[in-house]
Amino acid sequence: MTRLRVCIVAPSLDIVGGQAVVAQRLMQHLAGDADLAISFLPHNPRLPGVLRALQRVKYLRTITTSVAYVVSLLRELPRHDVIHVFSASYWSFLLAPTPAVLLGRLFGKRVILNYRSGEADDHLTRWRWLAPAVMRRASLIVVPSNYLVDVFARHGLVATSIFNFVDVSSIPYRERGPLRPRFLGNRNFAPHYNVSCVLRAFRLIQDEHPEARLVVAGDGEERERLHALARELDLRHVDFVGQVTPTAMAELYDAADVYLNAPNVDNMPNSIIESFAAGLPVVTTSAGGIPYVVTHEQTGLLVSPEDHRSLAEGALRLLADPALGQRLARAARQELLAKYTWRAVHPEWRSAYAGRSGG
Numbered sequence: 001m002t003r004l005r006v007c008i009v010a011p012s013l014d015i016v017g018g019q020a021v022v023a024q025r026l027m028q029h030l031a032g033d034a035d036l037a038i039s040f041l042p043h044n045p046r047l048p049g050v051l052r053a054l055q056r057v058k059y060l061r062t063i064t065t066s067v068a069y070v071v072s073l074l075r076e077l078p079r080h081d082v083i084h085v086f087s088a089s090y091w092s093f094l095l096a097p098t099p100a101v102l103l104g105r106l107f108g109k110r111v112i113l114n115y116r117s118g119e120a121d122d123h124l125t126r127w128r129w130l131a132p133a134v135m136r137r138a139s140l141i142v143v144p145s146n147y148l149v150d151v152f153a154r155h156g157l158v159a160t161s162i163f164n165f166v167d168v169s170s171i172p173y174r175e176r177g178p179l180r181p182r183f184l185g186n187r188n189f190a191p192h193y194n195v196s197c198v199l200r201a202f203r204l205i206q207d208e209h210p211e212a213r214l215v216v217a218g219d220g221e222e223r224e225r226l227h228a229l230a231r232e233l234d235l236r237h238v239d240f241v242g243q244v245t246p247t248a249m250a251e252l253y254d255a256a257d258v259y260l261n262a263p264n265v266d267n268m269p270n271s272i273i274e275s276f277a278a279g280l281p282v283v284t285t286s287a288g289g290i291p292y293v294v295t296h297e298q299t300g301l302l303v304s305p306e307d308h309r310s311l312a313e314g315a316l317r318l319l320a321d322p323a324l325g326q327r328l329a330r331a332a333r334q335e336l337l338a339k340y341t342w343r344a345v346h347p348e349w350r351s352a353y354a355g356r357s358g359g
Helices: 018-030 049-054 060-079 090-095 097-106 120-126 131-137 146-154 195-208 223-232 246-255 270-278 308-320 322-339 342-354
Strands: 004-010 036-042 082-087 110-115 140-143 182-185 213-217 238-242 258-261 282-285 301-303
Touching: 004 018, 004 060, 004 342, 018 036, 018 082, 018 270, 018 342, 036 060, 060 097, 082 097, 090 097, 090 120, 097 110, 097 131, 110 131, 110 342, 120 131, 120 146, 140 146, 182 195, 182 246, 195 213, 195 223, 195 258, 195 308, 213 246, 223 238, 246 270, 258 270, 258 308, 270 282, 270 322, 282 308, 301 308, 308 322
Parallel strands: 004 036, 004 082, 082 110, 110 140, 182 213, 182 258, 213 238, 258 282, 282 301
Antiparallel strands: none
């Protein structure tokens, strides 16, 4: 049997972020396909010895890692049939996906550009001199949401959606009765994820429920600012747990009773569909592609971005109305099982690799 050789080009788990997690999850599930040979090429290769030390030095890190990455592409891409390239936006797009797409096509390979950034509209507008031209070189553009399909269409690009998926066996489902004031947030500490809005909302929640608790998972550039804000707001019972493993994250979902999310820019957050899997009612801003995932009053509660008062009001409403929380969580679970499982997306990835979708 001839196996289709697929090279997944993506960040390794050394880089904190959703792309790395999604790539690893996809590879684990594709490993069961006997007719596929899956290999991994990281955007951020680890270098040996002295060169590894250079990767810790600002500016030198980018140069040495980029050179090593391109060398890896030149060595590995000719050995594969399909090149599956994970992509973010802006400079990350230039440094990682662009060389993989261009070299993959130079070698005559089927190249799938898997674009995953909620900042696509701004990226395609600001970088219209480069990004669309590179993207058109791909055999197929795959995005994780219909929101991004619509964004790409506005820029004259055709994209196909294959949704993110959750391994439901790894996240225990629990029906909540009367909801306890136990809240969870788990976005990276980047400005556009606006974790500060969650903290400000929690201040209002705690005014009504002094015993309320909030677990904040994640890390990033805003760590010190967010810790300082929690002190400034005089918040009690807030636990910053840092970056956690998927296993530990499943335990945090199970321990919480309400999920809070407040980004200003977003696409299709894994954390929301993982909350669906756990039976955790969701209160979130309506940024970017979130309304394509969460239907207001049906599978969650939506509020406007940068509105911590409305975020708090949504959370307090759930605490006051247990039946609402149960109804939202049950409907969200059904939505998850229909759209966001491996069973749902597996045939779509096989079609993409085989060339039965797109170019």
